[in-house]
Amino acid sequence: MSEITKQRPKFLNLVAIRLPLAGFASILHRVSGIGMFLMLPLLIWLLQLSLGSAESFEALKSVVANPLVKLILLGLLWAFLHHFCMGIRILLIDVQIGVEKEQACTSAKAVLAVSLALTAVLGLKLLGAY
Numbered sequence: 001m002s003e004i005t006k007q008r009p010k011f012l013n014l015v016a017i018r019l020p021l022a023g024f025a026s027i028l029h030r031v032s033g034i035g036m037f038l039m040l041p042l043l044i045w046l047l048q049l050s051l052g053s054a055e056s057f058e059a060l061k062s063v064v065a066n067p068l069v070k071l072i073l074l075g076l077l078w079a080f081l082h083h084f085c086m087g088i089r090i091l092l093i094d095v096q097i098g099v100e101k102e103q104a105c106t107s108a109k110a111v112l113a114v115s116l117a118l119t120a121v122l123g124l125k126l127l128g129a130y
């Protein structure tokens, strides 16, 4: 083992590591992407129910009325909105917009706030509040 490898600091206690906000938002981007991918079968099934026939549309309505399904859909709504906002942020950084540390921190905060606010607005619609 080389001297450099031996001296490398090792701090892999994931609970104790204090991530900067941008790192936290970045991990959520990965989590939301994987979550959406894993939930694709559910979404495709719901799409199929919505398009199949009048009867399957009625079935869709009763499936979506289930509180557990509503909760999953609320989670998916947040996942999409966070992933979308964060994806735009990453693409902007890829073209050198908002690369500076302070700007990157502000944009990470904005992504977290905007995605949560949009989830609240659209989530209330999902829960039938308006």
Ligand code: HEM
Binding pocket: 029, 030, 032, 033, 034, 036, 037, 040, 083, 084, 087, 088, 090, 091
């Ligand atoms: C329509 C809006 C979307 C945008 C703008 C977007 C954008 C991005 C970008 C820019 C990345 C690369 C991130 C990086 O370089 O670290 C990415 C990764 C990824 N996306 Fe999306 N995406 C979108 C929708 C989706 C959807 C609908 C899914 C799943 C069904 C998805 C799943 C993933 C996954 C699994 C990754 C890899 C995450 C990682 O390795 O950290 N994305 N997305």
